[in-house]
Amino acid sequence: MTRTPKISLIKGDGIGIDVAEAALAVTSAALKHSGAVAPNIQEIKAGAGYYAETGRDIEPDGEERAGEADAIFLGAIGLPAIRHKDGTEISPHLRLRDRYQLYAGIRPVKAYPNAPQRLADPRAEGIDMIILRESTEGLFYTAAVHNRAEIVPNVEVRDIMRISRATTEKLHEFAFQLAEKRKERGKSGRLTCVDKANVFTSQAFFRQIFDEVKAAHPTVETSYNYVDAMALDLVRKPWEFDVMVMENMFGDILSDLCGGLVGGMGMAACGEIGDTIGLFQPAHGSAPDIMGQDKANPLAAILSGGLMLDYIGEKTGVGGYEDAGALVDKAVDLGFERNALRPMEFGGDMGTKAVTETVIELLEEVA
Ligand SMILES: NC(=O)C1=CN([C@@H]2O[C@H](COP(=O)(O)OP(=O)(O)OC[C@H]3O[C@@H](n4cnc5c(N)ncnc54)[C@H](O)[C@@H]3O)[C@@H](O)[C@H]2O)C=CC1
Numbered sequence: 001m002t003r004t005p006k007i008s009l010i011k012g013d014g015i016g017i018d019v020a021e022a023a024l025a026v027t028s029a030a031l032k033h034s035g036a037v038a039p040n041i042q043e044i045k046a047g048a049g050y051y052a053e054t055g056r057d058i059e060p061d062g063e064e065r066a067g068e069a070d071a072i073f074l075g076a077i078g079l080p081a082i083r084h085k086d087g088t089e090i091s092p093h094l095r096l097r098d099r100y101q102l103y104a105g106i107r108p109v110k111a112y113p114n115a116p117q118r119l120a121d122p123r124a125e126g127i128d129m130i131i132l133r134e135s136t137e138g139l140f141y142t143a144a145v146h147n148r149a150e151i152v153p154n155v156e157v158r159d160i161m162r163i164s165r166a167t168t169e170k171l172h173e174f175a176f177q178l179a180e181k182r183k184e185r186g187k188s189g190r191l192t193c194v195d196k197a198n199v200f201t202s203q204a205f206f207r208q209i210f211d212e213v214k215a216a217h218p219t220v221e222t223s224y225n226y227v228d229a230m231a232l233d234l235v236r237k238p239w240e241f242d243v244m245v246m247e248n249m250f251g252d253i254l255s256d257l258c259g260g261l262v263g264g265m266g267m268a269a270c271g272e273i274g275d276t277i278g279l280f281q282p283a284h285g286s287a288p289d290i291m292g293q294d295k296a297n298p299l300a301a302i303l304s305g306g307l308m309l310d311y312i313g314e315k316t317g318v319g320g321y322e323d324a325g326a327l328v329d330k331a332v333d334l335g336f337e338r339n340a341l342r343p344m345e346f347g348g349d350m351g352t353k354a355v356t357e358t359v360i361e362l363l364e365e366v367a
């Protein structure tokens, strides 16, 4: 008998709540079209709003329960007005990344027709690449939520850039396999190691492990870029890149730059994969400047939902999930081709609900 996949749902704060609901509506419609069994969804309360009410950033046992599912879906967490005494924000999702070792943060960057290309060069229309952001260590290793920084109150604070062999080997292996898969699908499959190996020993170690893993993947075309030059190249010739692998903080920053290249953060999907579970969320935050106004672009969340269906299908073998993930991508592709998806985020006339309803209608056509 087919088992029922389980999803842990954390809606979070601000527009995170709206886009998570949009992603659930779309994924549930896609699963119906592919004839798959509906997942069992268990909601977990967490976030800045929850902290303001209860003094906890996630409900009791929430971290453990999140990990009992096949996948976690998260809207966004944080509200700048709600902070800890040390000035940092509420971010229990960083503990989830750490606890479940979600080391491979996949962030697709794709230019769609009729969405704004921020670069005048016509080659920008072909942007289709992936940022692979290590998501458990690097400079986030001492994120305040982990309580690992070296602090001399009011005198000095040291955050640490941690690059471990165990995590970095897995990350680079994932990167090479991803590059190979993309080459099979007709992309260039070129893999760029983005680091700061000219200055930091930790980053030279990151590159050393890249070279070691490369030896087992001789057919993958590789290159190196220092992170500062990478920022330059993402503006002057992003079409030359396919998969870029980097430590956590570099990936955090460059993925916003890449979101900007293809329209805005409402286009920036994300899947954070570990050995036993994956967490899927849009790469953006709670966008307090537009929350409660039906202005958020839900497509980053919807595309992240598509990534989640694909992941659950591959992980559990339950029928219809991978097909449903592909349907979500097809519906979004068709919507942009036809100019039927016009999010307010880039000057369109469609709010969160209208974009979501349109994707659901398009699913009927592509199914
Ligand atoms: N993974 C997460 O949960 C993240 C949470 N945050 C938190 O979110 C809060 C706001 O952070 P910001 O730095 O303002 O980043 P943000 O990503 O929430 O917003 C940056 C800009 O992009 C716009 N934007 C973001 N998503 C959008 C969407 N789907 N549709 C249309 N416009 C969108 C916002 O309106 C804003 O102008 C903070 O509390 C921050 O800590 C920030 C980034 C990631």
Ligand SMILES: CC(C)CC(=O)C(=O)O
Pocket: 077, 078, 089, 091, 094, 252, 283
């Ligand atoms: C608010 C942060 C915890 C979110 C962030 O920057 C991230 O996605 O890593």
